[in-house]
Amino acid sequence: MTYSTATAVITGIGAYLPDRVIKNDEIAERLGVSVDWIQDRTGIEQRFFLEPTGSTSDMAVEAGRKALESCGNPAIDFLILATCTPDHLFPATAPNVAARLGVPGIAAFDLNAACSGFIYGLSVGAGMLASxxxxxxxxIGSDAISTIINHDDKVTAPIFGDGAGAVVIRAGSPDEPGGLMAHTLGSDGNLLDIMKTPGGASRQRAAGVPSDPESSYFGMQGRLVYKYAVSRMTEASLSIMDRMGWGVDDVDWLVGHQANRRILVATAETIGIDPARAIINVDRVANTSAASIPLALVDAIHSGVPKTGDKVVLTAFGGGVTWAAAAMTWPEFGF
Known part of the structure; x- marks a missing residue:
């Protein structure tokens, strides 16, 4: 959908990372591999893990609070929490986050599109505002992937970290700085098995069934994920650029889901965008699922490089499988 009237305009942003920093040497020792092996395959140098008592909602509350404070604590009408690691299988986590932020009574719901969740959430929010x-x-995008991975698994253990990022959006014009001008969303359930946590829900029940520890872990087929992540994020980005009438030289910044550095660089190169114009922070925070794009936006703000009004393409790929892309301009932040 392309918005011709009201859409979402980003007016505030916030991020949260847990205090516990996990460097590559700690993971390398446990997995019996070298630090260079992890660095070469992922481009990741460190990640952040929750403490055992922490949760997805804890991070979401902190990121949400910072986002609201960044734009003067406006009253909000709804809260969308993009996550694939909710506090509980039931009920949803978003209402509790809203209550802890001091706004019980508003519309609040979870959205699970895995790593594509933040763009999905922006798109749904834009539709609510346009109504x-x-x-x-x-x-808010908040995920605690460290709580569902097998830390002895060479495929997943080096890649993921925990974190949360949030944006405040208001109804406005797509021509304003921070305006979401267009988006595209997609999915293919035929690829369900390339990223999955099989146990604990209705397909593989938890109630009254002997537990299988392996079924509680998130599993991933790395080579297939790489293949489809690059192709789907590229296709979605080119579709959005075509809809906007943007050529590769018109795009100032590409902000992709921070899956790993190789995927980000390959996606930029396949689109035709210089990787130097791809915002990358996966080396410092790892793959934080739905939190990765807002965390990358916050890092870019701190760098001071993007300018208000710069043309930006957001793109992501996640379990389900899902993919998404959006076109926007760089917001005018007051901090």
């Missing part, structure tokens, strides 16, 4: 029934919302 005229809502004025301001909070979109």
């Amino acid at each position: 005229g029934g809502y004025k301001t919302g909070l979109v």
Whole structure:
């Protein structure tokens, strides 16, 4: 959908990373590999893990609070929490996050599109604002992937970290700085098995069934994920650029889901965008699933390089499988 009237305009942003820093040497020793082996395959140098008592909602509350504070603590009408690691299988985590932020009573719900969740959340939020029934919302991406991976698994253990990022969006014009001008969303359930945590829900029940520890872990077929991540993020990005009438030279910044450095560079090169114009922070925070794009945006703000009004393409690929892309301009942040 391309918005011709009201859409979402990003007016505030916040991020949260846990205190516990996990360097490559700690993971390399446990897996019996070298630090260079991890670095060469992922481009990741460190990641952040929750403490055993921490949760997805804890991170979401902190990121949401910072986002609201960044734009003067506006009243919000809804909260969308993009996550694939909710606090509980039931109920949803978002209502508790809203209550802890001091806004019980608003619309609040979880959205699970895995690593594509933040763009999905922005798109849904834009639709709510365009309806005229809502004025301001909070979109949070928060995932605690360290709680569902097997830390002895060479495929997943080096790649993932925990974190949360949030944006405040209000109804406005797509021509404003920070305006979401267009988006595209997609999925293919035929590829369900390339990224999956099989146990604990209705397909593989937890109630009354002897537990299988392996079924509680997130599993991933790395080579297939690489293949489809690059192709789907490229296709989605080119579709959005075509809709906007943007050539590769018109795009100032590509902000991809921070899966790993090789995927980010390959996606930029396949689109035709210089990787130097791809915002990359996966080396410092690892793959944080739905939190990765807002965390990358915050890092870019701190770098001071992007300018208000710069043309930006967001793109992501996640389990399900899902993919997404969006076109926007760089917001005008007041901090």
